[in-house]
Each structure stands twice: as structure tokens, then as C-alpha cells.
Amino acid sequence: MAALVKRVSPGWHLYNNWNFTTARFIQKGNFRRKKRTLTSQRVFLLATEEIVIAPPKPPKDISCTKYKAASNMYKEEVPNPYFEFRNKLCKEFLEKDESFLICHRNPVTASAVYDYRMKLKQKGFRLVFGMTNTLLRKNIPGTKFEALAPYLVSHNVLITSSNGSDFRSLPALLRKMPEFILLGGYVDGILLSRDNLMKYSKLPDLDTCRSETAGILSLIAGGKTSSLIYSHAQTLGANLKQYEKQIKEESD
Amino acid sequence: MSTKVYLNFYNTNAAWVIKSLSKPHSYVQSAAYMKIKVAPNYDDIEIPEKKKLRMMDKVPPPVLHTASNLAVQQRSEAKYCRGPEPIHNKLNYGQYGVQALDGGYLSHKHMDAWRLYINSKLTNVMFAEWRIEPPWKPVTKKGTGKRMGKGKSSISHYVTPVKAGRILLEVGGEIEYKQVYKMLRHVAAQCPFDARIISAEILQKEEEQKNWIATNNLNPFSFRYCARNNFLGIKKDLSPYDLKWSGKY
Numbered sequence: 015m016a017a018l019v020k021r022v023s024p025g026w027h028l029y030n031n032w033n034f035t036t037a038r039f040i041q042k043g044n045f046r047r048k049k050r051t052l053t054s055q056r057v058f059l060l061a062t063e064e065i066v067i068a069p070p071k072p073p074k075d076i077s078c079t080k081y082k083a084a085s086n087m088y089k090e091e092v093p094n095p096y097f098e099f100r101n102k103l104c105k106e107f108l109e110k111d112e113s114f115l116i117c118h119r120n121p122v123t124a125s126a127v128y129d130y131r132m133k134l135k136q137k138g139f140r141l142v143f144g145m146t147n148t149l150l151r152k153n154i155p156g157t158k159f160e161a162l163a164p165y166l167v168s169h170n171v172l173i174t175s176s177n178g179s180d181f182r183s184l185p186a187l188l189r190k191m192p193e194f195i196l197l198g199g200y201v202d203g204i205l206l207s208r209d210n211l212m213k214y215s216k217l218p219d220l221d222t223c224r225s226e227t228a229g230i231l232s233l234i235a236g237g238k239t240s241s242l243i244y245s246h247a248q249t250l251g252a253n254l255k256q257y258e259k260q261i262k263e264e265s266d
Numbered sequence: 267m268s269t270k271v272y273l274n275f276y277n278t279n280a281a282w283v284i285k286s287l288s289k290p291h292s293y294v295q296s297a298a299y300m301k302i303k304v305a306p307n308y309d310d311i312e313i314p315e316k317k318k319l320r321m322m323d324k325v326p327p328p329v330l331h332t333a334s335n336l337a338v339q340q341r342s343e344a345k346y347c348r349g350p351e352p353i354h355n356k357l358n359y360g361q362y363g364v365q366a367l368d369g370g371y372l373s374h375k376h377m378d379a380w381r382l383y384i385n386s387k388l389t390n391v392m393f394a395e396w397r398i399e400p401p402w403k404p405v406t407k408k409g410t411g412k413r414m415g416k417g418k419s420s421i422s423h424y425v426t427p428v429k430a431g432r433i434l435l436e437v438g439g440e441i442e443y444k445q446v447y448k449m450l451r452h453v454a455a456q457c458p459f460d461a462r463i464i465s466a467e468i469l470q471k472e473e474e475q476k477n478w479i480a481t482n483n484l485n486p487f488s489f490r491y492c493a494r495n496n497f498l499g500i501k502k503d504l505s506p507y508d509l510k511w512s513g514k515y
Contacts, residue, residue, distance in 0.1 A: 054499075066479055
């Protein structure tokens with residue numbers, strides 16, 4: 015019973031710590047020495063103790079990011095203009111619809127970060143440290159970036175392009191930066207994982223793809239027959255003979 | 267005529283600058299936001315004129331104005347230290363203080379030591395005040411080697427009796443609990459009884475807990491009711507003070 019009551023809200027011991035007795039007719043007053051409690055007294059005290067069902071305790075504040083959401087439920091969020099400002103910046107960043115990549119950041123010296131930043135700047139990319147996981151995770155739900163939540167768990171770094179440069183060259187660049195590990199990103203309106211990004215980096219240019227499609231379409235419209243007919247006489251004769259042979263073989 | 271000046275190159279500023287340029291960057295300056303804690307608001311606090319603790323008299327002025335003006339001995343009564351403090355158990359200035367958890371006597375030695383220590387630690391923005399009277403209760407002592415009897419002995423010193431829950435000191439100003447704790451823990455440790463350092467928040471929390479326990483208590487058998495109605499014949503083992511204060515004092 016005592017154990018039940020002691021699990022009550024904290025500070026119970028502060029409220030119920032008045033244990034002392036006095037003895038009479040002593041000059042100094044015996045206020046510190048406790049009297050021996052009889053069994054009858056102890057039984058009586060236990061029987062008349064207050065019995066209360068304690069309310070559920072909130073989870074402890076653990077530093078792991080997984081449990082921060084659970085502990086934040088029991089805290090009242092006080093409006094802070096500093097956090098509101100940063101929240102606003104994060105929302106603007108997401109509304110811009112710029113393509114960005116998420117990389118995991120292992121421990122890195124400041125000089126190495128400076129070198130990497132210069133290398134990326136030469137290629138037209140930008141390192142972003144300010145968009146923290148807490149901010150992004152708050153602003154992502156309900157948007158098209160919702161599927162990126164599993165990547166926003168550990169120490170991260172975002173890479174954006176300032177001039178609209180091509181992201182296909184990034185995986186080769188990131189091989190020289192061993193502390194930055196590619197996780198995924200949002201490129202040209204599509205969410206990509208690491209494997210998809212590697213495939214995307216191996217694709218040819220848009221111009222080459224367009225030229226290929228143009229060539230295929232021109233073939234369909236009869237471009238090939240016209241080129242064959244207008245070719246040199248010798249080649250035309252040879253092609254026609256081959257065509258005859260094919261037809262004979264098919265009929266046979 | 268040209269003069270030749272030989273300089274020790276390695277000790278000049280130029281050499282230092284060149285050395286520092288050749289080394290890699292060990293510090294990269296970057297703009298960032300500082301997460302500063304907001305300081306509490308102290309506009310409501312009024313600091314009195316007399317900020318320091320006053321000196322307490324060792325001997326009180328005489329109560330009975332007799333021809334000889336001698337102080338009269340008193341009984342050593344335990345009633346002044348027994349039970350809870352009904353009046354002086356709250357903070358006047360609503361900030362911080364030292365509260366007694368048990369009853370006992372405080373002498374001039376305690377008060378002088380605390381006065382000197384706290385007055386040395388106070389700043390311009392802080393103040394302190396006594397919440398106990400100067401010593402008034404006489405304590406008699408027989409000389410060494412004297413036998414029992416031959417009347418009541420003479421007064422040796424004076425004390426102030428203190429009950430459980432009484433506030434001894436109050437400290438306030440533009441100060442936080444951590445700073446006050448460092449200052450007042452010595453006061454609490456030097457008391458001849460248990461004492462603690464409190465703030466207005468702690469007292470408020472305890473009251474809320476008390477009320478919550480009283481409303482949510484599931485045990486129908488309370489100490490007060492059972493003791494007064496002699497459940498289990500317990501009146502044999504209880505004192506009248508237990509009936510009065512429900513076994514807490």
C-alpha cells in the first residue's frame with residue numbers, strides 16, 4: 015500500500031516527511047530522536063494511508079530522435095518567434111519546388127566542409143545546413159514530399175542547385191566526399207531513392223534522347239523508303255535483288 | 267652610402283602571416299542563429315530600501331521592569347517547538363526562502379553566522395529579510411560538576427523556538443533558484459533541525475498535490491476518523507497530539 019501511494023505525483027516525499035516526536039519534561043527538548051513505533055501503530059498507519067491511483071507517466075526525454083515525437087506530445091509548445099521564422103523559411107524552400115538531394119553527414123572537419131563546398135560551387139551546386147530534420151518533418155506531411163520522411167532521421171545535409179545545373183554529375187562528385195552518403199532526393203518533380211538516382215545519372219542527355227526519338231518518328235513516316243529510292247543506282251539495284259530473294263524465300 | 271640592415275626574418279610579423287597562410291583552415295566562420303534562453307521578467311519585483319539582514323540582539327530587553335532589572339528564568343516548554351506552524355509558513359515576497367521541516371531552537375550563533383555569510387553574497391539587485399524573532403527564550407545551565415538540586419540555575423543564553431513549517435529567511439530580487447540554492451544550502455545545513463530551500467512554485471505544487479490526494483483518495487478509513495473512534499483500540503498507543511494532528515507531528 016505504501017508503495018502504491020509513493021508512486022503518486024512527484025513531491026510526495028516533500029509533503030509527507032513530517033516524522034518526529036517529542037518527549038516531555040526534558041530541559042533541551044527531544045525533537046530529533048524518534049520514538050519506537052509499536053506494531054499496532056504501524057498497522058494502524060498502514061491501514062489509514064491514502065490510496066491513490068497515479069496518472070500515467072509521460073515517457074522520459076530520450077535523446078534518440080525516434081522518441082522525441084512521443085515526449086513532445088506531453089509538452090505544451092510555447093510560441094517562439096525564432097522558430098516561427100525558421101519554419102517560414104522551410105515552407106518557402108519547399109514551395110519553390112527546387113530539386114534537392116539528401117545526404118547523410120558523418121563527422122567532418124570544418125576545413126573539409128569548406129573544400130567540399132568550393133567543389134560543389136564550381137559545378138553549380140549549393141550545400142544547405144539550415145534545414146533541420148525537425149523543421150522538415152513538421153512541414154512535409156500533406157505535401158508531395160511525404161515519402162522523404164524516412165531519410166530525415168540522422169544528421170543530414172541538403173544539396174541544391176543554384177543555376178538549375180544537372181544532378182546526373184553529382185554521384186560522381188560525391189565519390190570524392192566520403193563523409194557525405196547519398197540517401198535520396200527530389201529531382202525534376204520526381205522523388206528518387208539512391209538506386210534510382212544512380213540509374214538516372216547513367217541516362218543520356220535530353221538532346222540525345224530527343225534526336226533519337228526524332229529519328230524513330232521519321233522512320234515511321236516513310237523516311238527510309240524515300241532515302242532508299244533516291245540513293246545511287248548501284249546500291250538501289252543491289253537492294254532490289256536482295257528484296258527479290260527475300261520474297262522468294264518467304265513464298266517457298 | 268648604403269646601409270645594410272640585417273633582420274631576423276623568423277621573428278617578424280611577416281613570417282607569422284606567411285606561416286598562417288600556408289596552414290589549412292582550422293576554423294570556418296559561418297553565420298548561424300544563437301539559441302539564447304529568454305531571461306525572466308523582473309518588473310514586478312520591488313526591492314526594499316534595507317536590503318541586508320539586520321543584526322540580532324544577543325540578549326533581549328527586560329520584560330519585567332524591576333528595581334534590579336534582572337532577567338527572569340522561564341520554564342523549558344516544548345509547546346513552542348511542537349506541531350506545525352500555522353501563521354509564518356508562507357513567503358511574504360513570493361520568491362525564495364528557507365523553511366524548517368522540524369521543530370527546534372535557534373541561537374544567536376546561528377543567526378550571526380548566516381547574517382555575515384548572506385550579506386557578503388548579496389548584490390545590488392538582491393535583498394534578504396529575517397522571518398524569525400531575535401532570541402527571547404532564556405536557557406539555564408548548571409555549572410560543571412554541580413549536583414542536582416539547589417534550585418534553578420542562572421541563565422546562560424537565549425534562543426528562539428521554531429516550529430515545523432516555519433520560514434526562517436527570505437531572499438529575493440533579480441535572481442533564480444540555482445543561484446539562491448548555492449547561497450542558502452549552507453544555512454539549511456547549519457540548522458539544528460531539517461530544513462530546505464523553497465520557492466513559491468514549490469509551495470504551490472505541494473498544495474496542489476495535497477488537494478489532489480485529498481480529492482482522489484480511495485481509502486475510506488482516514489487516520490482522524492479511526493483514531494477518534496478508537497478503531498483497533500489504538501487510543502491506548504496514541505498521544506493526544508496524534509489525535510490533534512493526525513499522526514504527522
